[in-house]
Amino acid sequence: MTTIVIVPGAWLPPSFYGPFAQALKTAGYDVRYASYPSLDLKDPSATDCETDAKALAGTLRSIVEDEGKDVLLFQYSYAGMPGAAAAVGLSRSQRAKEGKRGGIIGLLFIAAFVVPESLSCAGLQGGNLPPWILLDKPSTGLNIPDDPINNFAPDVDPTLARSLEADIKPHSTLAFTSPQPHPAWADEEFRGQLGFIVTTKDRALPKEAQYGMMAATQQQWITREIDSSHCAPFISRIEDTVKATQDIIAELA
Structure with a gap:
C-alpha cells in the first residue's frame, strides 16, 4: 500500500485537508500529514525554508526508514520548496540499490512552487512577494493573505469558501524570502x-507560472490538470484531485 504524505501549503492548518485525506483513505491509501514550524509559529525570525525542510525530513525518515513505507510525497503550494529538500536521499530506487526497503516513489506537486537551489520564493517572483500577501500582519515577521476567497477560491460555493477564510493562520515571511535548499527533483x-x-484557473499561482517552473527544471514531468482555483482541489474538486493523484501514481517510474 502506498503511503501518501501530505505537506500543506502556507496559511492553512491540517483540518483544511481533512476531507481530501479521508477521500484518499477511502480510495485505499495510507495517509499521513507532515507539518513544519513556519506555519502559525511563535518565533518567525528563527524559521526559514531550511528549518521547515529539516522538520519534514525527520518525519519522512521515520516513515521511510523506521516503517519501511513506500511514500508519495504530496506537496501543495509553498510546500514544494521544503518538501523537495526534505526528500533528498530518500528515493525508493536509490534505497533499493542499497538493499533497503521503503522510500519515496514520487514527488507530486499541486499548484506548488518548484524553485531552483539558492533562490527564494520571493526571488522567483522578481524579488518581491505579491501585493496580496500582507506583510507584518498580524505582527512583525508574519504575513496573511488579503481577500483569501477571491485569490484562492473564487470558483467555490460561498458557504464553503467562508470556512476557508476562517481557517487562515499567519505564516513566517522568512520562509518565503529565504533560499531553497537543494531540491530532490534535481537529482x-x-x-x-x-x-x-x-x-488552470489559479489566481494565486497562474497556470503559466506552474508550467514555467516545470520547464525551467529541464526535467520530465507527469502532469494532470484540474480546471480550478488554488484551493478548490481540497474543497469542491476533491474527487478530481484524488483521480489525478491516482493517475500520476500509476505512471511513476
Whole structure:
C-alpha cells in the first residue's frame, strides 16, 4: 500500500485537508500529514525554508526508514520548496540499490512552487512577494493573505469558501524570502518520479507560472490538470484531485 504524505501549503492548518485525506483513505491509501514550524509559529525570525525542510525530513525518515513505507510525497503550494529538500536521499530506487526497503516513489506537486537551489520564493517572483500577501500582519515577521476567497477560491460555493477564510493562520515571511535548499527533483534518482497537478484557473499561482517552473527544471514531468482555483482541489474538486493523484501514481517510474 502506498503511503501518501501530505505537506500543506502556507496559511492553512491540517483540518483544511481533512476531507481530501479521508477521500484518499477511502480510495485505499495510507495517509499521513507532515507539518513544519513556519506555519502559525511563535518565533518567525528563527524559521526559514531550511528549518521547515529539516522538520519534514525527520518525519519522512521515520516513515521511510523506521516503517519501511513506500511514500508519495504530496506537496501543495509553498510546500514544494521544503518538501523537495526534505526528500533528498530518500528515493525508493536509490534505497533499493542499497538493499533497503521503503522510500519515496514520487514527488507530486499541486499548484506548488518548484524553485531552483539558492533562490527564494520571493526571488522567483522578481524579488518581491505579491501585493496580496500582507506583510507584518498580524505582527512583525508574519504575513496573511488579503481577500483569501477571491485569490484562492473564487470558483467555490460561498458557504464553503467562508470556512476557508476562517481557517487562515499567519505564516513566517522568512520562509518565503529565504533560499531553497537543494531540491530532490534535481537529482538523478528522482528522474521519472516527478508529477504535477496544474490548477488552470489559479489566481494565486497562474497556470503559466506552474508550467514555467516545470520547464525551467529541464526535467520530465507527469502532469494532470484540474480546471480550478488554488484551493478548490481540497474543497469542491476533491474527487478530481484524488483521480489525478491516482493517475500520476500509476505512471511513476
